[in-house]
Amino acid sequence: MSLCLENLAIRKSSGEVLFSSLNMRVEKGEVLCLMGPSGCGKSTLLDAVAGHLSDEFEYFGSIKLNGIKLDGMAAHKREVGILFQDDLLFPHLSVWENLAFALPDTIKGAERKERAMQALKNISLAQLANSFPDQISGGQRARVSLTRMLLAKPKVALLDEPFSKLDKTLRSQFRDWVVEQLKEAQIPALMVTHDLEDIPQGSQLLNWPWHAAQQERQHA
Numbered sequence: 001m002s003l004c005l006e007n008l009a010i011r012k013s014s015g016e017v018l019f020s021s022l023n024m025r026v027e028k029g030e031v032l033c034l035m036g037p038s039g040c041g042k043s044t045l046l047d048a049v050a051g052h053l054s055d056e057f058e059y060f061g062s063i064k065l066n067g068i069k070l071d072g073m074a075a076h077k078r079e080v081g082i083l084f085q086d087d088l089l090f091p092h093l094s095v096w097e098n099l100a101f102a103l104p105d106t107i108k109g110a111e112r113k114e115r116a117m118q119a120l121k122n123i124s125l126a127q128l129a130n131s132f133p134d135q136i137s138g139g140q141r142a143r144v145s146l147t148r149m150l151l152a153k154p155k156v157a158l159l160d161e162p163f164s165k166l167d168k169t170l171r172s173q174f175r176d177w178v179v180e181q182l183k184e185a186q187i188p189a190l191m192v193t194h195d196l197e198d199i200p201q202g203s204q205l206l207n208w209p210w211h212a213a214q215q216e217r218q219h220a
């Protein structure tokens with residue numbers, strides 16, 4: 001599996017170009033970190049890949065997942081997993097119910113709870129199955145959120161500053177754990193970050209301006 005952006009440009013309806021000539025390829029199990037100044041278009045780029053780009057923007061070029069063009073495809077058909085800095089767990093559902101919610105519809109009845117419980121065991125949080133999101137810690141919520149994203153079996157993961165709400169110690173542990181999980185899931189991942197410390201070892205970095213950074217990567 002790979003995610004390819006080909007000659008991508010995003011323009012505001014006012015005519016202002018956020019970025020242009022962005023070419024990149026992220027292979028399965030690989031994390032590409034995107035850095036850039038506030039307002040340069042990091043979240044907008046993730047929105048374009050997810051199919052959530054607001055009408056305020058227009059994009060040119062192509063986004064391909066495993067060679068298939070996503071351009072024009074409805075968001076729910078893209079099989080994209082998203083993780084934000086806020087965990088966005090459903091507050092009215094217990095931890096296991098949050099996980100079960102993400103499972104594909106093909107998994108029915110009691111198997112949904114079994115799968116959710118197994119996933120919780122895998123991350124050593126089975127004891128929190130019946131707790132609600134506001135009863136567990138920020139680090140635990142972060143682990144449940146990533147696990148929920150991966151249970152949906154996405155074909156690509158988009159992470160928008162996923163560590164910024166965690167304290168320093170927890171942050172580096174969680175970062176390494178996230179990379180392991182993404183590698184295991186064998187999907188490509190795009191991660192937006194503000195902080196060089198959040199860049200996992202072995203991942204690639206695309207620094208602003210992205211088209212120039214892309215050329216450097218090609219020439220490296």
Ligand SMILES: Nc1ncnc2c1ncn2[C@@H]1O[C@H](COP(=O)(O)OP(=O)(O)OP(=O)(O)O)[C@@H](O)[C@H]1O
Pocket residue numbers: 018036037038039040041042043044045054056
């Ligand atoms: N819905 C919207 N309508 C109009 N303009 C928007 C909208 N969302 C974002 N923008 C503008 O588009 C530009 C890119 O925004 P974006 O959120 O992608 O930046 P960013 O690089 O993620 O910034 P930050 O690091 O501060 O989160 C900014 O100038 C922003 O003000």
